[in-house]
Amino acid sequence: MKMKKTDIGVCLAMYAVCAFFLYMTLQLPKAAQIYPLCVIALLAGLTTLHVFNMIRAAISYGVESGLDDFKNFVPSQFFVLFAMILIYLAVMPYAGFYIASILFMGASLIFLRVKLWQIVLSEIVIIALVYCAFTLFLEVRLPAGIFFE
């Protein structure tokens, strides 16, 4: 199997996680350091083993991009939807769960070009489901929003 270029990023990310946790572990008292240090060593060791496997694969079979899993990736759609999720979570403490959810669902469905009647129906079904299951049945106090408290 060829070496995937994307695996370089994976290994770098793992080493970064190890370095970050190592830095924080060294702030702990001595007795509490042992177990986290063992786990960090395990992750660093396995990552290094993967690096060796990658080098061996590159020498024996060559290198490929490893971007096959991204061939259907539509960046404009993904990042807009992801931004909408972040805005939805940011707005929720102020506007409350229900208003934020209605706005998020409406905006994302309009962006994905769903027909108007389907947008209305989907919103009604999801909001009714959440209200019945979480507000009525589980008695969860969902964020009401600072404007409405």
Add this chain to the structure above:
Amino acid sequence: MLETLSLMGNGFVSALYPVNILAMIAGVTIGIVIGCLPGLSAAMGVALLLPMTFSMEASTGMIMLGAIYCGAIFGGSISAILIHTPGTPASAATAIEGYQMTLKGQAGKALGTACIASFFGGLLSCISLYFFAPVLGKLAMKFGSPEYFWLSIFGLTIIAGVSSKSMVKGLMSGALGLLLSTIGMDPMQGVKRFMFGQSSLYEGINVTCALIGLFSMSQALILAEAKIKQRARATQFNDRMLLTKDELKNIAPTIGRSWIIGNLIGILPGAGASIACFMGYNTARQFSKHKELFGHGSYEGVAGSEAANNAVTGGSLIPMLTLGIPGESVTAVLMGGLIIQGLTPGPNLFVGETAKMTYTFFAGFVLIQFFMLGIGLLGCRGFANIARLSDAILIPSVTILCVVGSFAIHQNFVDVVIMLIFGVIGWLARKFGLNNAAIVLALILGPIGEKGLRRSLLLSGGDPRILFSTPVCWVLIALCVLGILSPVLMDKMAGKKIEEDE
């Protein structure tokens, strides 16, 4: 013996309470809907609906989650048969023969076969659940701290098994999960570890939030990245769904073989319904008197695949319930369901008052199969239309359910943020060949292993020989070695299958 029989009887009485019946009907229906929607998996469905079981009795909650699990495994066959798109990977083999039958105008018969085979596969798998689970549970009662340490190591070696592509990457995912499991209070020293000033991380990362993020939120992100396509319209069918006496007689041996295959695969950690369906299908073809029909619409093929994937369900619960070792992603999520109810998966589930809950769940699991048969046969036409639901509607719907589900755990916004972080981790893990199931297994097993190791060393005054002091320790060490070797054996089995196909 008498005590066990009494527990079994009482389990059935409790399982027949109206609230449990309602949980079965709702769970099976939701499960089938999730299963028949391509892109949504059983693990994702169970994780998404986990918070709904918070306020329920432990047995009712587990029955509902079990019903979603069984329903989703069966539901995958509906879209596999009608639109040639398996709703879940567990129905991939069903699509081969099922869709050919649809093209021949036998969609009803294919769905009927899938329903009946799923029913018998699931029902027979309960036998092993009743027989093996209590025995294994009693054995696990003798475990001390060193044994628990090795048990968690055994669970972690399973990570190698659940890693489909690269064993090292699977182990890396596990090590990452272990590292994340160290967040929270140190169990022996009482020191705050990596809590970033958040008191809500005192007990560590909430496993339910992590489960919802890794399995459900990451799925919403996967759906969000690809161009939205209109799904094929499900084929309308008017033929009979019920099988004749002769047809039932023909598929009976196939169901029997697939049950054994599915059950063994279920018990084996690391293997799951997606492997079982192909093995069941292959065995059905080997033993069939009408091999020429395979590839052109054989109902024996549908029965072989569906009985095997549903037989996995009961088997896969055994290691999770008795040893606290989830062998695959769905059982890891179900284990999360038990933890939410304040129960510790393992031998304690078979003692005292908790045993009543366990046997009620077992009885519920038997009854779920009957509801699956009824709802499946009556509702196939309706479920077929649900399979067309666009990803565009699923993306915000799943996101909202993830948000509300994670918030409901402690009514705390930090949990929502943790869920989103794990959603992104899960999405990245899937894109770059890491393994979400391995991360979850390590998150669950990490604290068990840490406590086992540190308590053992405390008892022995730091002497590591305590970890090798009993025969059970050595059995568990042997199982660990087997766990590491299992992917190699699986690869060999898969290679053999490909050779046979060629």
